[in-house]
Structure formats: C-alpha cells, structure tokens
Amino acid sequence: MEFGYYPGCALHGSSNDYEQSVRACFDKLGVKLSELEDWICCGATAAHSINQKLATALPARNLAIAEKSGCANLLAPCPMCSMELIKARQAIQADEAVREEMSEIVELPVTGATEIVNLIQVFQAIGLDAIKSKVTDSLDRFKPACYYGCLLTRPPKTLRFDDCEHPSSMETILRELGAEPVEWNYKTECCGAGMTLCDPGTVVDLAHKIIANAKKHGANVIVTACPMCQMNLDMRQADVVKKFAESLDMPICYLSDMVGLALGLTPEELGINRHYVALRV
Amino acid sequence: MSESPKRLIADVERLAHTQVNDCYQCGKCTAGCPRAGVMDAGPTRLIRLVQTGDVLEAAACESVWQCVSCLTCTTRCPKSVNIAGVVDALRQISVERNITARKYSRTVLFQKEFLRNIRRNGRTNELELVAAWKLVAFFDDWSPFKALADARLGIPMLTRHKLHFKPGSPVKDKAVVRRIFDRCAAKRKSETEQEQD
Amino acid sequence: MAKIGVFTCWCGENIARHVDVERVAKAIESLPGVHCSMNYKYMCSEPGQSLIIDQIKSLGLTGVVVASCSPHMHLKTFRAAAAQAGVNPYMVEMANIREQCSWVHADKEEATAKAIELIRIAVEKLRHNRPLQPISVPITKKALVIGGGVAGIQAALDIAAAGHEVILVEKEPSVGGKMAGLSETFPTLDCSQCILTPRMVEVNQHPKIRLMTYSEVEKVEGYIGNFSVTIRQKARYVDVNKCTGCGTCWNGCPNKRIPNAFDFNLGNRTAIYIPFPQAVPARPVIDSTRCIHFKNGKCGICEKNCAAGAINFNDEDKLVTEEVGAVVVATGYQLYSIGKEQTNPNISGYGEYGYGKYKDVIDSLQFERLISASGPTGGEPKRPSDGRIPQKIVFIQCVGSRDNAKGVSYCSKICCMYTAKHTMLYKHKVHDGEAHVFYMDIRSGGKKYDEFVRRAIEQDGALYHRGRVSKITEEEIDGVRKLIVRGADTLTGKPVTVEADMVVLACAMTPTDGATALAQKLSVGYDEYGFLSESHPKLRPVETNSAGVFLCGACQGPKDIPESVAQASAAAAKVLVMFSQDQLTREPEIAHVDESLCAACCACVQACPYEAIAIEEVLDRRGNLVKYTSRVNPGLCMGCGTCVAVCPSKSIDLEGFTEEEVYAEIESLL
C-alpha cells in the first residue's frame, strides 16, 4: 500500500516528532509514503486571513504537483493542511473558472484529481484486521480521551469525515488495540492552538478546560491526530498547571504513537520521549 | 469619501462565498464560540454589522482577530451561513485598509510575517518567522516584555529537537512561489478595482 | 340551422370609448349564422339581460354570443339568462372585447377591427357548439374521517349531528390523538382531558358514528360522492363486543415493563393494555410482539381471568370495505426527532444536542406527559434519569423548526405558546425552580396569546434568552448529573451557559409517518415536508385538489387546538354542503371517448392527471368481448383536455373545447 505524503511545515519543524511517529508506524505496517516533490506551505490561517485567493492558490499548487506525479491518495497528517487542501480541491472541482484561474496562477494544470486523506483514514484503509495481525502489545493500560479538535471534522460539509459532533473513528481503532477510550465532552472543542503565540492567555484557559475534562472522565492520555493540538496541549500544560494550580499530568500523544506502541515500537522510535509531559509506558 | 455599503457587503459575500442576509440573528454562532466570552463583538454581531452595511466597523472589531478559526460557528449555523468565512473576509478587509484593532496589530504582523516567510522560503522556517515577527512587533509597540514572552519556550524546544536553525529540506523552485503570491495580490487588486468601476 | 344572436356591450364607456360598438354590431350582422346583432350600454344589467331573453324568445335564437368583458366575469350570468329563455346554457359564448381589447388598445380603429375578429371567433365556435347537459353524480351520504384526534373527532361529531353517517378511523387503540396526552392547554390553562374526554365518549356513543380504532385505511377507489374505501382492522386479540373493559386482564398481565408509546416511553404498560385510563373505547388490545403467549404459547393469564371470554389469541387482521361520499383527512402531526437516524434524507439529527442520548433532554410532548396529572409521574415533573425534581429547566424553542441546515424551514407556530405554558406549569409546581427559555422570536398572535406569554415572564419569572443553543453536554457536578447548556443572549451579545437539570426541546411539528402514503392513495397533493396541500391557500383552505376529499388539523400544516377544531368544523361544513344535495351536479365540459374508434393504446389513461380514464371491455349483446376501449369517469374528469392532445386518433374529445370548435376558431382567422 502506498500513499502520497504531504508533511506540511509543522511536521518538518516543531512537530517533527509527529513525522517520526507517522513514518515509524507506517514502516512497521508496510505502508509506503512518497513525499510530494517540492511541496510548499498550504498557507494556513495566515493566507485566508490576508488574501482568500492565496488561500486557494497555495494548496492548489500542491494539488497540481500531486496530480502531475500521478498520486491518487495524498496523506496530509496535519488536519489544517488537509482541510486547506480539501477546500481548494472542492473549489477547483466545482467551478471550471476556478480550475482555469488556478492552473494559470500555480503554473501547472490542476483538476483536483487527487484525493486527500487524513491519518485516521489511512489507518482505516489499511484495515483494523491488518493492523491487529501485527500487534504485539495490548494497549489495555491506556484510557485515552480521543481529541479531534477543530479541523478533523469541521466544516462537515467539506470534509465529510466522521460525525462532527460525536466523532468516534479514533475510539474504534484504539478499542480494537485493547485500549479503553473514555467518553468525555470536549472531543471537538477548540484548544486555541492558532493563537498560541499571539494570545497565550486564552489558549491556557481553553487548554485547561479540555485537559481537565479528559482527566475528570478518567483518561490517562489524550490522543490526537493534529500536530498543533498536540503541541499546544503538551507545551502549554505547564502554564495551565501554574495558572489553575491544578495537577494535570496528562500526556498528549498522537494516534500514530498509540498504534506504534501496539505494534511494539519503542517510545524513542516514535519520538514520544520528546514530548513535554511524559507518557508512562 | 464613505464607501458604498452595498459594495462592501458584496465584497464580503464574494470573499466568503456566502449570503449574509440568510442570517436571522439566532445567536447560535456566539453560543458555540470558544472565544465569545472575551469578544467585543461576537460572530452574531459581526454578521449583523455586515448586513447593515457597517462592514468597516465590523472589520475594525477586535473579535475579528480573536477568532481561532475553529469553524464551530459555520458548522452549527442553522442557515448555513459561512460565518468563519465572513470573519476571514473581514480580516482581509481590515488588513487591506489598515483598520485593524490596535490591540491586534501584533497578530496581523504575525500573519503577514508568516506569509512573507512562505513567500521567501516556500515553507515556514519557524525560528526565522518568530524572530522576524518579534522584531517587527517590537518596533510596532516597543514592548520588550511581549518581545521576550515565550522565549523560555525556546530552550526546551531546542533540546527536544523541535526547533532548528535550518529547516529540513528547502524548496527548490522558490521563484514560482513568489510568482503565485504576486499573481494573487494582483488578482485581488484588479477585482476590487473592477468592483469600484 | 344556427340562429345566433350577437349582443355587443358598451360597458358604459369602458368598451365604447375605444371600440366603435355600432360599427362592430353592423359588421357582425353579415356573418354566417348570425340572425341578429344588437348593442346595449350594459349587457349584464337587468335590462341588458332582458334584451337577450326577449330576443331569444321573439326570434327563436339557438345560440348567443355576448361581446363584453372576460368570461371569467360574466359567462355564468349570461348562461343563466339564456337558460331562462330556454336556450341551452352551453350555447352561449363570450367575446372578450373589454379586458383583451378596449382596455389595452388605444387606437380606436385597431381596437374596433380586433373586436370584430374576436366576435367572429366566438360566432364560429358557437356554430360548432352542441348543447350539453350538466352531469349528475349520485352521492353516498356517508363520510369517512381519517384520524381520531381532536380535529377528526370534531369533524365526525359535526357531520353526525347533521344526521349523516360517519366512519371514524383511528390507527391507535384509542381515539384522542395528541391532545389526550396534553397536560393543560394555553392560553386558559384548562385541563386538556377535561375538555376532550367527553367528546371522545360522544363519538363512541353517537348512533351515527361508527368508530373503528386500531384500524388504517388500506385502499381508496372511486371518486367524489362514490368512494369505496378498504379499511384494515388490525387484530386486537380482544373481542370488543364481549369485553366489558373491567381491567382484570391488564391488571393481571405479568409483562408489565413495556415502554408506553402514549407516554412517549416515559412510563410503562402491560402486554395487554389500554394506552391510558380514559381510553375510548375502553377496550384493551394485545401487543402481540411483546405478549408472552405469542412468544412461547404459554401464560394466557388474561384469557383465564377474563370472565367475559373476550380474549381471542387467534384474531386476525380484517379488511372491511365501505362506501362513502366524502373523506375528511385529519391525520395530525408528530414531533421531529433529533436522533441520528432520520427517514427523510433532508433532515439530520441534532448531534450538538446529543442526538437524544441524554436521558434528561426530552421533547415537549414528553414534558406534557411529565406534568400531566394522568401522566406516568402523576404530574410530578420528575426527570427521567433519576427521578429528581429538576431545579433548573432549560426550554429550547425552534429545535428543527426554521433550521434549513438540519431540520425544516418553516415555523412550527405553536411552540412559543406551549413553551410559555411549560414554564408556567413548571413554576407552579416547583416554586423556587428556574425556567430558562432560549428563543429566536416570540410568535404569540392570537386571542389572549401575547398576554399569556407576558404572564409567564412577568408573573412567573421565566427567564427568556434571545438566542439559540449551540451545544448540550452532560457532566457530573458535585455528584449530580447536570446538562451544560451553552447558548447565547443576542440582546446582550454574550454567551450564556446554564447548568440545567433537564432540557425540554420544542421540536418541529411534522406530518405523521404515513401521511404521504395516505395522500397518494387519495390523490391529494403534499409539500416537500409531507403536509397535505389545500386546494387554495386563501379561498379553499379545507378542500383538496381531489374532489370530495377535505383536510383539517395539523396534517395540513402546524396548528394549535382552536385552529384545528375550527378547520374541522369547516371541513364538516363542506361535507354537509355536498350532502345537502341528492345528486352532485358537475360541469359537462369533460372528456368523452368515441368508443368505436378508440384503439385502447392507453396514452390518455397514462396522461390523465386525475386517473379519470380507464380501459374497459366493450361487449356485444351476448356478452362476448368485442374490443377494449378507454372510458372517462365523469365523476373524476376535471376537463383539462390533456387526453385529447395525446390521443393519436383523436378518439377522445373535450366537451366545450372540442376539436371541431377549436379548429373552427382558428379557421375563422384565415
């Protein structure tokens, strides 16, 4: 099985532990990731705050590159990247004029032929049975609170992935691997990652709400599939503890970390050791 | 000198691909907004301001930059108004007209610096981005306190190999990225001018 | 030989100003078939009509053309005048020289020339007209009312009171409908059951009403005045004639924990049951899907205990066919479900309100049962999860209503009123409780309605927040389950979070399941949501486009009790108008088939919008099949003529607009 791979800036920068985890996990599962040649940034929040055209053009360039390389399915593990790519793809598919305009702007023909998938969808494509056949280690010591954040399911009409209010796809995977996911209330609440530098105060409040709720419902780890959520909840946790004088001690892991552990990979191989809040393996 | 409210509304609607008059002000967007509690004008009010043609007043609101783009508002809107898209449009208008709420000029500078960074490198170089932003922002507000905030986050990031002075793999064709930026800027300009004619 | 009189009207100045009526009358004189041509100031006036009548009588005219206004204005007038003089009313034609000539053409020459041509068209048509006789259809003076809620009950009682037989069909074991489950009614707060129960008893005892509960309409055939209806009486397993309603059976039934649909599953019933104590008829049914006897053949306690010997485990569904002349549909409504699974693809549930998985998030009809003295909690508003009396209730309006994204676009009309009532009833029971209402607009048009809402706010202290709720989550706080309701108050512009003990959703009113299937059986139209369509929104509000079928109550659109009752009486009145005649007279301008030429290709059968045409056998005197032909049912044909256009051999023709007449009109323009 092979997927095109669009790491995005985060996975090549401050969230390179996510890339490490994803790659290790898929190596073990025999899934090949072919990184998109000369990809560029998707533009993230900045592009659609400053110039809407750019917010379509930057992902469109990547779509065009993917198409040119004959890539049918492109994995973007970062939900922000994946959402921007999907949004651009739909705009291009829906309107001939946009298609022509974008092909002109990005200097490559683009039709939106490449399908964009997120990390969870890749696991679904591999199949739970195939994953289970390679499991060496049960995750039964973990009570994960699966945290989807904003952009894995929103906007639902664009992404058409899982239930936008009560998603359950990560739980399904983790339950199969032996973990006992908890029911909690903030699966899709925003952690404020986008504001982590500009407005740390609010971010700490939001992060507190989420981590505390997960803890209250008995979770011993928060599992996410978003580099920004992970970074934010992990790195800002010290500030949360300080502000609310509350011991949280909630490790924040990637979905691929959890799957990787079940496949017998070590925390070092997965980059879990580089997280701020330590996961007791 | 005042601009036609009609034209401004049309601009917002075009940028956001939505019809603001669909909104019946039910407040569900504000109800679900994680930041509504701190906003000067919640999403419901922003849309109302656009409906009444007070687009520039809306664009100058702090809340435009307090939005975390979580899309909860758009997702739950009973009338399928693209509220987050309207906020994005207001951001763009506020930047283009330089009417951003003073308190959030740092945020705008960050976004601009972010794009400049991509324009130059094709991808973000986080260390360069943060350094450049802190610098321009310092020259904007002269606050050493703000400039140095978060510096303490840097060391543990470095020790965790999460920050790099040189990003992993550079983009080869950087010129095309620049051309994409320039074309998008030019398109926006010509579209606005057309509308004004 | 045709003897046609042409009467040109001046309409005062209206026609005469732009049309030279004298010249017109003169020019018409020489047309073939025209025997006399006259003009007069006001043809529609008494003297004008007398003029026509006198001319018919004195000259022996066989047909009349009146050149005046639109036939929509006065065709009936002149037809009546002609009939009075002994000329067949369908031998009257009109030339519209006012609306379509003098009023729209300023040039007198042009207008005069056109007027002459318009009259020539009418004369040519009339030359080819033939006298028609009105069609009489016999009427079966018996009505079928479908649905035994308050609307159906009212319609049935009204029709029966006029002395006509009524069959009242109700699909549930008891009549009463939704109203029987309500607590108290706005704006008077009188007890719902106190008003309704006597009427329920009355329909059961009325000598003219045949009540068929636990029954559904299976098939409808025929047409106005002559419907043949097949009704399925579902197996009750209890002989209602033997049963005395003593209650021994349901009191003794060991299977006691079956959720009672009448209480919207908030209370329980037995396997043999009456849905509620005041049920009419007070005769139980056995729920064969839950009864132990039907599972393993054992138990049979009810059978042993029944002194009357009314239990019959071998009962089967029965099909009964009834002849009726009119049908009143009163199938009512149900509440929109917020659940994830929806039958209508345009509707999705409310994930943000938990898709109904939180036990203490209930809908308004459930709340009615909770505060009803006859409800499962005896009127104590105990919340479903743990039976605690809620100290704080959030009421949310417009759930599913006015929601294009998830629900329906329309306003459900009654929710504002009953929510105000709910807050009052709650506050009357829990004096220190808090009632929060999230609303978008308060729609309280109606007698004493707005005063009622103000009372809830001003006297009973309900706290109204203008805004929708975005999300409900459940959280245990200090050992108690709370519902965290996140809404907004758009008047302050601030988000509002309420930690509530219970949430009541005022869900949209939607037509009952199966209403559209019934509408199809009756050839009644319905809208995108399944509400049945009235014939005209203003002038024919209880009629449908299917002649002889009438509507009342919430099956036509959201409605409260007074409106439903008023509409039910209106529908009954329409039925009685029909029944006041022995025969139904219909316009003879309908299609007929030349059966000797029809090749029975079925084109007309398929094209007819009224299913008025059927293929029939033509038999010779000995009863041998000669051929097949299509045949028009004069009771059903409405005279659109679509059949004529699709008939290749023109073996079908439309009276009043026959091929001959229309061709004559066109050829007159040569």
Place this chain on the structure above:
Amino acid sequence: MENTNTEQAFEPKIIAFVCNWCTYLGADLAGTNRLEYPANIRIIRLPCTGRIDFNLIIKAFEVGADAVLVSGCHPGDCHYNAGNYHARRRWILFRELLDVLGIETERIHFSWISAAEGAKFQKFVTEIVEETRKLGPYRGYQSITHAEER
C-alpha cells in the same frame, strides 16, 4: 420601393393559445390595469396547456399566422395539477422536429404567465409583435400553404 412600403405596413398576425386559469386571467389583468400592447394578437382560450395539441400550432400557421404564442401556468401552479408539465414535454420534442424541417422555431413562443402577471403578459406580447415585425411575414410557411397557387 413598393416592397419597402409593404414591409412597413406589415402587421404581424399572431395567434395565441392560452390556458383558461393562468395566462387568460393574466391577460385579463393586463386589461384591468390598462396595460397597453399591440392589437395583433388573437387569443384562443383553452382549459389548459395540456389541451394544446401540436396540430393546433400547425393549423395556426396554415391560416397565415406569422407567429404563434403558447402560454400557461407556471410549473407547479397548473389548475389541473400537471397539464403544463405534459405540454412542456411535448414542446421540447416538437421544437426539435420543426427545427429539422426548417420551420422557424423563433416564430413559436412558449411562456409561463400566471394570473398575477398582467405586466408580463403585456411585455411578452409586445416583444413578440416587435420580434415578428422584424422577422417579416412568414413567407416560409406561406410558400407551403399557397404552393398550388403559384
């Protein structure tokens, strides 16, 4: 010279087939509101567009119509529920046939005009008269009708 004169004097003959419940009432409304339009049109009132057979249109050309107008209730508004839908389907096919036969489809006009659209009726008739005036007499069909006379 003579030719030009006759062209100027040309008054198109237009035959309209309209339904009784929408367009006929729309035309009545135009009258009630005194909305003026050219006098070239002759209305044949039929119960429904469903009744308007293609033969009638051909007949109209045979008697010398320069243009034919067919109009009824808007979709969904038919007095007889569906007559206009039936008519619409026939027109779709009929137009294709006439087009290949070289019969000018721009001389056959279809429209939906409701009882409330008096102004639309006025506008529609005025436009058609103007358009037909520009097209000139329908010599094409006349050459068929009067073939023997030549």
Place this chain on the structure above:
Amino acid sequence: MEYQEYQLRETAARLLREEKVNVVIGYGTSAAGKVIPVFITRPEDAEKLVWNSECHQNLVVFLTRPEVKKLGKPAIVVKPCDARAIVVLGNESQIMRHEIYVIGMVCEGVNEDQGRPSSRCVICYGHYPQNVDQVIGDAEDAPKDLTKEERRQTGKYRRIEEIRALSPEERLAYWKKEFSRCVRCYACRQSCPLCYCNRCVADKNRPTRIPTSASLQGNFAWNILRAFHLAGRCVSCGACSAACPAGIDLNLINLTLASAAETHFDHLSGTTVGAMPLIGTFSESDKEDFIR
C-alpha cells in the same frame, strides 16, 4: 448466417410440430427471388424460411392485422429492432405478449435497397435481440453497439446533422422538395408496425385536421403528424422509408425525434417492457430553457 437460417427452420418446424403455435410469420423468397413475408402453417414448409441481409421488412406489422390474427397463435421472426416494436405494442396494450412466440435473430444489419448496407443499422442501439422468447445466433456475432456519442457521428444521425447544419430556408427547401413528391398513398402508415389506429386522424373530417389532397400543405401536415405520433415510440425499423414509393427518407424525420428523445430524456424506445410512454408522462425537471 446460414447456420442461423438452419436453426430458424429447425425451430419453426419444431414449434409447428409440437403445436406450440399455429403459424410462423417469417421471411421467404418469391418466385422472382425477392425476400417476402411468408406465413408457414405446416412443419414441412419451414424449409421455405430464409434469413439473410435482405430481410429488412418489419413483420411485426402483421401482428395487429385481423386477417393474420385469424390464423391462430403466431410465432414471428424478428430482428432486434422489430423486437422493440413488439415491446412497444405490448406496452400500449395492443398485443397479448404471452400469446406470441417471438424468435429473435442476432442481426448484423440488413441491406436497404440495391444491396447497400443500411445507414440506419449502424446507429442501431441493440444488435442482440432483447425481450424475445428465443434467440437465434451467437451474441459474439452481433456487431458491437455504438455509444450514444459514436452514433451521433455516423449513419443516419450524421445525415440529420448535415441537414441541421443548413440554414432554415435551405432545410425548408429540402423538405419541400422531398414532400412535393409525396402522393399520400399512406404506404408509410400501412407499413409501420406502430400505426394501428382504427381510424387515422388523417382520414377524419369534422374537423379536417389535415388537407386530404396531395398538396404541399397537406403533405407537410401529414408528415409532421405522422412523425410526432411516433415521437418516443419509433423503434427505427426503417419500414416507412422502405415502403415509400416516392423514395422519401421518412425514417430521417422519425430519427430526429428519436435522437431528441435520447438527448433530453435518455429514452430509447422499445428497450423496456412496461415503460411508460414518453409523451403522456413527464418529469418536473424537464428542461424549459426555451420557455419565457
């Protein structure tokens, strides 16, 4: 083809021998060597049946004839296009389908006159007979059906496109020339399996819908009427063109409507048993871009 002919004779003989049918309507050869319809009633006469590329006539027309009905239960030899006519007749309740035994021939296309391959056969939308009781021939021998788009480019459809490409005046002139030859013999009506009215509207007076004499006016009116009555029904068997003594390619007019039916409604006549008639039904989404 020879093997098909052999199989056909075997089948016919068997059907008659086993008294499954009373008559086999098929193709035979006249004394002059022309292919003509034959009505075989005895098993031994089955040898007279032929199957070759001259079998262009549509025999279905006989099914509704009273004199043929008198012969008893028939079996009929049909090409796939003819089989579609049977479907239409069934849908229009003109025949009792179960009372007829239909022998469908796998068809490579027939010759029109003078041995030319028929330009209507290349645009046939089903060379393999459907809805028949027995198929004679192998599916592999049937030419591949062209797609909707391919058919547009070739055969008679191409001819229609050529006419469409002319100016309206040229089109009218073309048809005037064609129809001026029409003598109103109604051979087209007689040969068409789907013209079965008891009395044709063209023969009716009060009112006279179309002039009865062979004037150009009447000829136009007649041909428009004939074509439109077959709209959505014509199965493109070509019987009308073959029958016309004046050599007018009447089938072209029918195909114009057939192609319109396919374009606008995805309707292919005679392909579905129980199909509703195209005219006489409707969809709320039918196009109306031409309606003002």
